[in-house]
Amino acid sequence: MKVLVVDDSAVMRKILVKALNEGGHTEIVEAGNGQEALERSGDVDIIFTDWNMPVMDGLTFVKEFRKSSKIPIVMVTTEGGQKEVLEAMKSGVNDYVVKPFKPTVVLGKIESLIKK
Amino acid sequence: MSDKFEKLKNALTVAVTQTMENMTFEEVSTVTNDKITIVSSGHVVWALLPLKIPYDGNILINASFEYSESLVHDVYGFGEDEAVEASIKDVLSEIANTIAGRFLGELLPAEEEFALGLPDYGKGKPLDLDNEIITINLKIGEHFLKVSLYGSDFATFLEN
Numbered sequence A: 001m002k003v004l005v006v007d008d009s010a011v012m013r014k015i016l017v018k019a020l021n022e023g024g025h026t027e028i029v030e031a032g033n034g035q036e037a038l039e040r041s042g043d044v045d046i047i048f049t050d051w052n053m054p055v056m057d058g059l060t061f062v063k064e065f066r067k068s069s070k071i072p073i074v075m076v077t078t079e080g081g082q083k084e085v086l087e088a089m090k091s092g093v094n095d096y097v098v099k100p101f102k103p104t105v106v107l108g109k110i111e112s113l114i115k116k
Numbered sequence B: 001m002s003d004k005f006e007k008l009k010n011a012l013t014v015a016v017t018q019t020m021e022n023m024t025f026e027e028v029s030t031v032t033n034d035k036i037t038i039v040s041s042g043h044v045v046w047a048l049l050p051l052k053i054p055y056d057g058n059i060l061i062n063a064s065f066e067y068s069e070s071l072v073h074d075v076y077g078f079g080e081d082e083a084v085e086a087s088i089k090d091v092l093s094e095i096a097n098t099i100a101g102r103f104l105g106e107l108l109p110a111e112e113e114f115a116l117g118l119p120d121y122g123k124g125k126p127l128d129l130d131n132e133i134i135t136i137n138l139k140i141g142e143h144f145l146k147v148s149l150y151g152s153d154f155a156t157f158l159e160n
């Protein structure tokens, strides 16, 4: 299974990749913004995406991506963004994780979304 | 100590320890409120994250250059050739942002909206601001990290 990790912070990408590795997911593609994510999303099975990013933000990316794909998208967010989460869900995000997250939470999302 | 001060202190302590443990994969061994001076043979590095809504204030992190560098190289595995300065800025900014969000999430009722500003970063002498409310010192492995909450809105919060 291939996972796409989208975040403008290289550190946040490392943290997510580390969590995914713990669950045995080693096929990972990284992108630093929505534009790169669109270009690299070809054959991935699930996406974890940040919201605030330069060039193309998470919301724009999700709306664009949803025109052609139904694969699960998980939003990675800071606490308190209730409105943001609602808007994200309406735009096609399936679920979300709140920072700071434990690896088990990230892995649990994959489990529940892929099995559905 | 007032109940409100305890509430602020607990919210910040939870935010800081959870953030550091989940983001650096290391156990936080000691949390103290004593004044600890961060000694660094390089520069002290800091990240400042403004809190906007519902309280105006700031979360400030001061760390030694050595600790920040060890996070970048040992914990996140960035190569020696990668820009250390940019990575340190990235690490501290993400940590400050996460602490701030977690802190307000802990402090406020679940449905209450809040807003954060954009992080600022610097190095040199430790940064200090007016209206310090609480400082929490953490020992993580061999390193110290200082996290402070500032803001007159929080002083008002404590008084009312």
Ligand SMILES: [Mg+2]
Binding pocket: A007, A008, A009, A050, A051, A052, A053
């Ligand atoms: Mg971001």
